[in-house]
Amino acid sequence: MATITFIQPDGTARACVNFEGMTLMQLAVGNLVDGIDALCGGMMQCATCHCWIDEAWIDRTGPASPDERAMIEGLSGVEVRPTSRLSCQVQLGEELDGLIVHLPPDQPGI
Ligand code: FES
Structure with a gap:
């Protein structure tokens, strides 16, 4: 079990509990967290799941892969940071208990 805290675009925090090794995107969508549309369903084709x-946690999640990074950087109007990830590419596990994720206000498709 891992508790993940999402900081939504309006600054409010949502703590969600992951029980079965979902991706970060699946946990957010399943809990109706504001700021992640995930239009492609996790196929790494839309980047509307950018976070x-x-x-303090990027060493444990790891950075975006080169393909993932290229997808994020290909978006217009999105603030790309060293900690940018596509949430559908972050697999949750016990080691990420306590993870904090920030959701950008300028998400594409929202
Ligand atoms: S859900 Fe589309 S790229 Fe992650």
Whole structure:
């Protein structure tokens, strides 16, 4: 079990509990967290699941892969940071208990 805290675009925090190894995107969508549309359903084809991993946690989630990074950087109007990830590419596990994720206000498709 892992508790993940999403900081939504309006600054409010939502704590969600992951029980069965979902992706970060699936956890957010399943809990109706504001700021993640995930239009492609996790196929890494839309980038509407972009998020910023909290700086204190990026070593544990790891950075975006080269393909993932290219997808994020290909978006217009999105603030790309070193901690940018596509949440559908972050697999949740016990080791990420306490993870904090920030959701950008300028998400594409929202
Ligand atoms: S849900 Fe489309 S890229 Fe992640």
